[in-house]
Amino acid sequence: MKELFDFILRFGNLNPQQIDFIAGKSITLELKKDEYFSEAGKIARQVGFIVDGILRVCYYNNQGEEITKYFIEENNLVVDLESFNNEICSSAYVQAVTDCKMIVFQRKDWLELLQTIIGWDTIVNKITTRALMQKVERRSPLVSEDATTRYLKFLEIYPTVVNRIPLSYIASYLGVTQSSLSRIRKNIR
Template identity: 30%
Template structure:
């Protein structure tokens, strides 16, 4: 069994047997760089645990520019919650930035675990709470932090994004132009 299950599904209420049951509900898949996991307009029928690689979520703005809304790194859940849980067509597209190893779980299998594994619903509530806080912090950072500080924070917290994602995707995620990001990187290299 992969260590990713221990990492992602950390919860005091889970026994070793619970983790085995949860792991059995997932299917390992390997996907090449540039592949789509979910396209805008489709309804998500699964989510993924990212064991290896980098995935991004993006939308198109009113000028049809791609804007990266999220990066998913190893040991994170790759998901569009509104599409999966509300059964709505996704506004976002999920695409691999690198070759990836993922563990897929269907919505139906998730629902089964939710109702049959003690503690799974509590784990889910805690995971969602963490995601809400993270999203709120990102929103606050956009208006309270400089672009340089947002870049440095990303470099510190998720260096694999800086190492693997194209400049244009990183810039759109940070809410700046790729020219501004190039300038920031150049200025930081002088320090």
């Protein structure tokens, strides 16, 4: 729980009663590797904070190929925001890449926090803005670069992730085949 509040308090202030109230609305969730936090075709009904582990956001294209959009590691919130806020079916999967330990808020409890805690909406907006900016910063350079440069950029963006997840997910994220990624890695060493 300490990790969650260390994270939240970077974006605003809370008093001890508010911290206790937030803690009381949370539950601990353990996801095994390959389990889903939220799924395409279903409405996202929870917000999570990753204490330990890595999740990935992925979808299937028209050819049925699995595409990894991005990874979310420890000390970050995770939610399919559009699905959660608008109560519409998600178009993506949020899947555990490793075993994960999370602190989770169900939708009704999250909404109660927004209605009860003065300034909570401001904190949430700051966190959301930061996450969206990170997402753009992480994806933008990958669009126009060659595969080797994309991989080197990946290592910069996700320095703690590369040795903890399957190469197939990294290849999917970079838009290359697994054999191409293996060649790139061999040439870099």
